Amino acid sequence: MGLAKRIIPCLDVKDGQTVKGVNFVNLRNAGDPVELGKAYSMAGADELVFLDITASYDGRKTFTDMVTRVAKEINIPFTVGGGITELADVERLLQAGADKVSINSAAIKRPELINEITSHFGSQVCVCAIDAKNDDEGWHCYLKGGRERTELNLFEWAKEVQDRGAGEILFTSMDNDGVKNGYANDALSRLADSLSIPIIASGGAGKKEHFLDAFTVGHADAALAASVFHFGEIGINELKGYLKENGVNVRI
Amino acid sequence: MKIAIVKYNAGNIYSVVNALNRLGINPVLTDDIEELSSADKIIFPGQGEASGAMRYLKERNLDKVIRDLHQPVLGICIGQQLLCRHSEEGDTDCIGVFDTEVKRFTPSSHEYKVPAMGWNGIYGMKSKLFKGIPDNEFVYFVHSFYVPLCQYTAAVSDYIQPFSAALHKDNFYSTQFHPEKSGDAGERIIKNFINI
Numbered sequence: 001m002g003l004a005k006r007i008i009p010c011l012d013v014k015d016g017q018t019v020k021g022v023n024f025v026n027l028r029n030a031g032d033p034v035e036l037g038k039a040y041s042m043a044g045a046d047e048l049v050f051l052d053i054t055a056s057y058d059g060r061k062t063f064t065d066m067v068t069r070v071a072k073e074i075n076i077p078f079t080v081g082g083g084i085t086e087l088a089d090v091e092r093l094l095q096a097g098a099d100k101v102s103i104n105s106a107a108i109k110r111p112e113l114i115n116e117i118t119s120h121f122g123s124q125v126c127v128c129a130i131d132a133k134n135d136d137e138g139w140h141c142y143l144k145g146g147r148e149r150t151e152l153n154l155f156e157w158a159k160e161v162q163d164r165g166a167g168e169i170l171f172t173s174m175d176n177d178g179v180k181n182g183y184a185n186d187a188l189s190r191l192a193d194s195l196s197i198p199i200i201a202s203g204g205a206g207k208k209e210h211f212l213d214a215f216t217v218g219h220a221d222a223a224l225a226a227s228v229f230h231f232g233e234i235g236i237n238e239l240k241g242y243l244k245e246n247g248v249n250v251r252i
Numbered sequence: 253m254k255i256a257i258v259k260y261n262a263g264n265i266y267s268v269v270n271a272l273n274r275l276g277i278n279p280v281l282t283d284d285i286e287e288l289s290s291a292d293k294i295i296f297p298g299q300g301e302a303s304g305a306m307r308y309l310k311e312r313n314l315d316k317v318i319r320d321l322h323q324p325v326l327g328i329c330i331g332q333q334l335l336c337r338h339s340e341e342g343d344t345d346c347i348g349v350f351d352t353e354v355k356r357f358t359p360s361s362h363e364y365k366v367p368a369m370g371w372n373g374i375y376g377m378k379s380k381l382f383k384g385i386p387d388n389e390f391v392y393f394v395h396s397f398y399v400p401l402c403q404y405t406a407a408v409s410d411y412i413q414p415f416s417a418a419l420h421k422d423n424f425y426s427t428q429f430h431p432e433k434s435g436d437a438g439e440r441i442i443k444n445f446i447n448i
Binding site for chain 2: 002004006041046071075095097099123167168193195196197219221
């Protein structure tokens with residue numbers, strides 16, 4: 001059998017509430033990350049990602065409280081990210097019960113953060129998120145949720161992230177994100193084939209075929225999506241049934 | 253019933269506490285020898301690095317205490333590995349309940365990533381832990397080291413090669429996967445341990 005390909009819904013959280021119009025039937029409060037997370041878990045999600053998009057200090061506290069509640073109530077693994085800049089942030093979130101943390105801009109600004117996290121807590125807790133875009137000069141990494149271009153080459157940075165001990169890479173193609181035209185399978189397969197840690201595909205899912213391609217063409221180990229799940233355009237159960245029919249090893 | 257969880261320098265212990273709480277059980281989290289010895293059942297969980305974990309246990313004499321327990325014990329993930337004789341991780345001598353070696357995964361092709369992270373099927377189950385769990389049920393693994401198939405193997409999973417997803421010897425049970433993160437199947441396995 002071997003490891004199943006993972007399907008991961010991503011929830012953006014602001015001031016303790018999920019954002020983006022969430023269209024979930026039979027859910028009293030889809031704005032509650034814990035209830036929504038539970039619904040996804042029951043629908044067959046393999047993992048969950050919660051991203052804190054609050055900037056304020058008070059928001060951080062609210063987010064940590066939410067992490068504690070998720071850990072108490074949900075029995076599948078979950079990753080948290082957003083605003084992690086130092087080891088103390090990681091420690092706070094892991095203590096609250098998160099299984100993994102996702103770091104992004106902070107790792108580009110200070111790559112040693114990856115070494116610090118993995119030497120303290122192990123590789124398995126450290127997911128390194130990389131936002132990148134393909135232009136005339138090739139694939140480059142971006143900071144601040146895609147607002148600031150860096151000179152870092154995607155593939156070189158991904159290799160460095162692995163060498164510093166990260167346990168997984170969450171790769172978002174900004175060209176594909178929100179367009180619903182499929183994942184960036186060329187870059188994905190190049191990452192997956194050259195690295196020895198798992199790659200999570202992100203950005204571009206619009207239909208079931210896109211997930212299939214991310215696995216069969218992009219060689220991704222997991223696929224993350226947000227709006228197609230939140231708006232109920234694709235049900236996770238239905239998606240996994242489709243993947244299984246097409247020969248992908250999924251947990252059903 | 254008193255359930256004790258061995259408290260030591262390994263991560264992810266609170267997720268086991270949360271899983272027991274969901275079953276209505278309030279475990280004691282302790283490294284106190286008296287407390288552990290007087291518990292009805294003991295869970296030895298964790299995530300971390302073998303040599304540092306063994307050093308911590310030895311300094312507190314917990315390695316001997318754990319080896320001599322007569323109650324049902326459940327080792328999880330690094331807990332399973334530490335119950336073995338020796339681990340390639342940091343060339344570490346471990347507790348030695350299971351007379352077997354812990355090895356590092358060596359990927360045979362690029363499709364095999366290490367750490368092995370995610371859901372994998374288990375089969376060939378033979379211990380009370382797996383009552384009601386069908387062959388090929390998926391459970392959640394996160395690991396770079398594994399126990400090869402041996403006389404104690406109580407469940408098998410395939411990654412690069414077949415390996416021990418669970419072990420059993422006398423009162424000692426263990427899983428390489430994380431039942432506390434394995435959805436409803438994991439909950440059933442924890443419940444089975446409580447009911448042994």
